[in-house]
Amino acid sequence: MDLKEAIKNRHSVRQYSDKKIEGEIEKDLHAEIENCSEESGLNIQLCLNEEKAFSNGIFAKISLFKNVKNYIVISGKKSDDLDEKIGYYGERIVLKATQLGLNTCWTASGYKKSKLGVEIGDKEKIFLIIIGYGINNGNSRKTKAIDKLGNVNNDSPHWFINGLKAVQFAPTARNQQRFKFILDGNSVEAKALFGFHTEIDLGIAKYHFEIGADSKEWVWKT
CATH class of the missing domain: 3.40.109.10 (NADH Oxidase)
Structure with missing residues (x-):
């Protein structure tokens, strides 16, 4: 796997x-x-x-x-x-x-x-x-649409879309997914929004984004 x-x-x-x-x-x-x-x-x-x-x-x-x-x-x-x-x-x-x-x-x-x-x-x-070892494998959870997680438009590159699709699966406190990924050129800014444990959630989501984007065409905005 x-x-x-x-x-x-x-x-x-x-x-x-x-x-x-x-x-x-x-x-x-x-x-x-x-x-x-x-x-x-x-x-x-x-x-x-x-x-x-x-x-x-x-x-x-x-x-x-x-x-x-x-x-x-x-x-x-x-x-x-x-x-x-x-x-x-x-x-x-x-x-x-x-x-x-x-x-x-x-x-x-x-x-x-x-x-x-x-x-x-x-x-x-x-x-x-x-x-x-769980007695079962758990259940799927609710997730936001990718246009709620990032500034997606018709010109968004595939790696950005794929990164956000991976973010959809990121576990968060109370399933809130209160973060935003902003694409600007080839750089991505990830922001935590107001909520419960949102900075921890952001770290989880950023790791998911890196896996999903799987590209050398972008960098994190600093």
């Missing part, structure tokens, strides 16, 4: 089986986490076979989480681009996990921070990705 297929096949999953993450799959997952940590400067940790963080919590029940024993904690010290980096590199790990046959779910709640089985630095912001 290539990354474009992973984008289409991946859905949020909240309920998991007892099957363990191990062997080559665990090794490949660790390798991607290490690469993302090194590139981003984020503190990314994988916690396997740990039941306490998501057990018996009222928020876990409200979120419909069941049998969550594996998760990834992404953390970092506050900065202007922290949330976007969490989204971008977290989604990179999510899609790698999808390629490995695993299921995932982004979450900002449903767990007890004091029970997390990882080391968190002082004053670091955290975000979690649940990971494992």
Whole structure:
């Protein structure tokens, strides 16, 4: 499965089986986490076979989480681009996990921070990705039309259209997809709009756009 297929096949999953993450799959997952940590400067940790963080919590029940024993904690010290980096590199790990046959779910709640089985630095912001073998593959979610996600017109290049089609599959908080991709010549500006966790959502969407556009004809606007 290539990354474009992973984008289409991946859905949020909240309920998991007892099957363990191990062997080559665990090794490949660790390798991607290490690469993302090194590139981003984020503190990314994988916690396997740990039941306490998501057990018996009222928020876990409200979120419909069941049998969550594996998760990834992404953390970092506050900065202007922290949330976007969490989204971008977290989604990179999510899609790698999808390629490995695993299921995932982004979450900002449903767990007890004091029970997390990882080391968190002082004053670091955290975000979690649940990971494992789901009891199903999840369901498709609502998405916006591409002309609501970018300034599309009849002259828009194919790579821009393809990038926005990949953005349609980007998971976002409450399925809000509150971001905009603006094409200006051969440069693309990605903006987060007002909403809940929109900077993290923007990082996720930017990674999807890069995969979908798959071209050397454009650059991010700086």
